[in-house]
């Protein structure tokens with residue numbers, strides 16, 4: 354089997370390389386992304402199961418079964434998908450479901466796939482039906498049917514492929530058709546990270562960015578990260594910038610609090626967009642239930658942005674619930690906005706006759 358990695362393992366970042374070079378801007382993304390499976394923090398059960406599958410494939414010198422990773426954005430789907438081929442020491446090709454509009458777009462990836470290699474298809478729920486159906490025999494039997502010519506002279510040629518692994522990633526596993534979903538031998542759901550896990554990610558990444566950070570400050574950044582490592586990294590970079598300009602480079606708790614306060618991040622880690630979403634349900638829809646399209650239109654946001662990026666963490670935090678009739682604030686949601694559910698009638702104004710009728714619904 355020919356196994357030349359496209360991503361070589363020697364571009365892995367060495368945290369203690371003595372160059373004194375401090376990476377800046379977008380390069381940080383690559384620096385902060387774990388390069389090996391062992392560097393991944395959290396998702397322990399998913400990690401253990403994937404490692405068993407990877408080790409078994411390696412020991413038996415077999416091709417790894419297809420893997421589907423789903424979960425909200427920024428939780429590590431792409432990171433797992435790039436670490437797995439490294440662990441197997443096999444090449445990786447990367448494609449996006451949105452860019453594969455016809456079977457011919459997928460063809461080069463399939464024919465280029467070396468034996469045992471990995472083809473990562475991001476946003477796999479965006480594959481058109483025709484491409485999906487074209488993939489079925491490729492995934493199951495490692496062969497494809499290609500139609501040559503048109504009309505009466507058209508004929509179908511059956512072409513064999515080298516056995517390879519597809520890793521699919523999606524934020525919307527519900528949109529995947531059952532036949533496609535069933536062709537993945539391993540299906541893993543990534544969930545939000547705990548504060549402890551995000552604290553560990555903050556500490557490790559502060560070392561990589563060569564910035565000093567207190568334990569309380571690391572915990573504060575973790576709590577303010579909406580359970581999401583990508584947000585942890587963004588918050589850490591912002592707090593580092595703030596510390597560089599305002600606090601001689603060291604991240605202490607007051608520095609982290611001041612920097613996060615400037616971003617409008619509240620004690621639960623919600624950002625202004627999260628609060629605007631909750632306030633819209635409260636003010637415009639009287640606490641709900643409200644349809645997601647109506648909320649999205651009011652906020653001038655795409656429905657996908659709401660359902661994929663904003664809602665999962667708020668649902669998970671039990672600030673909002675999804676009911677058959679739409680989204681509703683929970684008691685915890687009202688409490689977080691500093692409003693009593695009883696106050697929300699008559700178009701969001703306090704109850705008539707209430708002594709506090711001039712009291713604003715939102716604490717200023």
Ligand SMILES: Nc1ncnc2c1ncn2[C@@H]1O[C@H](COP(=O)(O)OP(=O)(O)OP(=O)(O)O)[C@@H](O)[C@H]1O
Nearest residue numbers: 385386393394425426427428429430431432582583
């Ligand atoms: N388990 C982890 N340990 C440490 N850092 C992580 C972990 N998972 C993710 N990260 C960090 O979070 C960033 C975002 O992760 P990643 O790109 O893998 O998310 P994703 O699930 O693919 O998101 P999207 O759905 O938006 O594509 C990574 O660059 C990495 O730095």
Ligand SMILES: [Mg+2]
Nearest residue numbers: 430431475522
């Ligand atoms: Mg990704």
